[in-house]
Amino acid sequence: MPILPDTRPPSELEIDAFLAAFEAGTLPKEEFTHAGHLTAGACYVHMFGEANAISHMRLCVRRFNEAVGGKNTDISGYHETITVFWIKALAAVRATHPTLGRAEFAAHAVQSYRNRRDVFRDFYDFDVLASVEARRSWIEPPVKAILAANL
Template sequence: MTDDEFLASFSACTLPPEQFSHAGHIRLAWINLQRLDFEPAVEATCRGIRAYATHLGAATKFHATITVALMHLLRAAGAGERDISWYQFVNANQELMHDARAVLARHYSSQLLDSQASRERFVGPDLQPLPVRAAGP
């Protein structure tokens, strides 16, 4: 499925739930980071995941802090670089693809990530700052 097909299917809420696993979440964020500046990409990703989860009857599954923190980590890993493909990004970022919780645990305690406040709105990290990318989208 091309990025355009994935995004169209996701946006129309016709993407099968099994195709919106962790990798699907990362792909959505990557597509938005490829096409938009950072803040609009975060807004589009959060809005889209909320709408999709609501469509599936799982609105409470959306976690604002995990979503936004992962977008910071993805941007720092090069997700906004327009000259790499999705497959190149995946190959270069296996830890984010297969153990994102461990990456998040460097920045967030489980107590903070498990809080209702961090589920409802973005909360900054309590362990290490999230990476900052000075240049690019």
């Protein structure tokens, strides 16, 4: 039975269980879906703010990858630019919904981005995202991409 429900917003207890399993590396790999990434990221933004959420997500994703048998290399596993992009996007959403509680904000983030898992491709060329540099360090999207997205 999945930790996070698919048909309704998660409760605080379900989120606590999900985050505990994710952070301990005991969450089944197949449950760390796009919605799982969004839930963790949204919760960390809600609890810690953008900068600390980035640090915490970075640590937890790397540790989780290794716990489920993955590796964090120049070609697989943790990707800094994509992770930071998503935390920054979630922080921007949080800024527009400052009164939502943690569970409500996580549910809103999942609902908003459930079908937009590749939205970061609107801001980056494939070659940039595929680079070792982008996997290792944050690469700011080109200004023209950001401006185009806001039109």
